[in-house]
Amino acid sequence: MKIMLLGAGGQLGQTLLRQAPHHPNHQICAYTQTQLNITRLSDIERMVHHDKPDLLINAAAYTQVDQAEKDEETAFLVNKEGAKHLALVCANANIPLIHVSTDYVFSGDNTTPYLETDVAQPINVYGQSKLEGERCIQALQPQHLILRVSGVFSPFKINFVKKMLELGQTKQTLNVVNDQFICPTSAADIANTLLEMAKALSSSKFCAWGTYHYCSKEITSWFEFARVIFDFARQHTSLTLHTLKPIPSEHYPTPAKRPRFSALNCEKLRRQFSLSQPSWHHSLPQVILELLRS
Numbered sequence: 631m632k633i634m635l636l637g638a639g640g641q642l643g644q645t646l647l648r649q650a651p652h653h654p655n656h657q658i659c660a661y662t663q664t665q666l667n668i669t670r671l672s673d674i675e676r677m678v679h680h681d682k683p684d685l686l687i688n689a690a691a692y693t694q695v696d697q698a699e700k701d702e703e704t705a706f707l708v709n710k711e712g713a714k715h716l717a718l719v720c721a722n723a724n725i726p727l728i729h730v731s732t733d734y735v736f737s738g739d740n741t742t743p744y745l746e747t748d749v750a751q752p753i754n755v756y757g758q759s760k761l762e763g764e765r766c767i768q769a770l771q772p773q774h775l776i777l778r779v780s781g782v783f784s785p786f787k788i789n790f791v792k793k794m795l796e797l798g799q800t801k802q803t804l805n806v807v808n809d810q811f812i813c814p815t816s817a818a819d820i821a822n823t824l825l826e827m828a829k830a831l832s833s834s835k836f837c838a839w840g841t842y843h844y845c846s847k848e849i850t851s852w853f854e855f856a857r858v859i860f861d862f863a864r865q866h867t868s869l870t871l872h873t874l875k876p877i878p879s880e881h882y883p884t885p886a887k888r889p890r891f892s893a894l895n896c897e898k899l900r901r902q903f904s905l906s907q908p909s910w911h912h913s914l915p916q917v918i919l920e921l922l923r924s
């Protein structure tokens with residue numbers, strides 16, 4: 631299957647490229663933002679016409695959650711209009727679209743993992759812009775798969791694990807919120823899942839289009855996640871950090887509000903694609919070791 635990948639310079643994009651050789655049935659033509667900007671409809675049309683892919687995977691997004699509060703225009707331009715452009719081009723060219731979305735489409739008021747059928751009510755601009763992007767795709771290209779993921783970490787770009795390691799090597803004390811619950815998920819697990827979903831699409835009988843959830847099976851707070859990161863890192867390097875303190879979100883104000891609880895129920899994906907939830911405990915050590923080596 632020939633896959634056109636957009637957002638190839640991001641943490642998920644780079645990880646998809648790294649995992650692709652493990653999925654030899656796929657051939658990938660990848661584009662970073664500089665090479666193909668999803669806000670430019672005619673550029674996408676031109677490249678799709680040129681490459682003639684069997685499938686498009688969109689890993690491109692505006693992901694700066696706090697920055698989005700004051701740069702709403704760009705967040706919507708990329709996450710809504712960009713997604714809309716991809717849906718239009720894919721629908722016209724009769725190419726399926728796999729799009730990545732976020733747990734932040736939910737308000738966080740649930741106390742059990744969110745189902746795909748739960749009402750999405752984002753509480754920040756980033757979540758709203760991603761939800762609008764999902765809606766454009768659902769309206770314009772029936773042959774779509776939207777994969778909502780959570781707390782992505784990898785050795786690439788900016789993410790919580792990388793930030794913690796940097797802080798652990800420069801700070802002596804650190805406060806981390808202990809009342810926001812997430813399911814951290816490695817980009818490698820997400821990439822493999824996306825490539826498995828792509829494989830399923832190549833069957834002529836495939837008809838399970840729609841929205842799916844994917845995240846690690848262990849729910850944790852950012853504080854607990856940080857504690858595990860530092861416990862493991864300390865076994866392999868020296869840290870300046872000696873005190874990690876749990877704090878409530880009120881003591882760490884940020885421009886964007888975050889959902890208090892955004893675990894995702896992944897049962898639909900398991901039933902439809904026979905893909906099980908990964909464990910962040912399993913994926914984390916490898917990412918930390920790679921970051922410490924770099």
Ligand SMILES: NC(=O)c1ccc[n+]([C@@H]2O[C@H](COP(=O)([O-])OP(=O)(O)OC[C@H]3O[C@@H](n4cnc5c(N)ncnc54)[C@H](OP(=O)(O)O)[C@@H]3O)[C@@H](O)[C@H]2O)c1
Nearest residue numbers: 637639640641642663667668690691693730732779781782
């Ligand atoms: N990170 C998380 O914790 C998280 C959590 C839940 C869901 N997600 C979702 O997962 C997906 C992948 O996110 P990620 O963590 O890989 O984010 P990322 O590292 O920020 O990567 C996003 C990529 O999109 C590119 N991009 C931005 N605007 C673009 C445009 N107009 N045209 C083309 N490319 C553009 C960026 O380019 P530059 O490299 O030039 O900036 C970047 O390479 C996104 O859909 C995101 O919403 C992420």
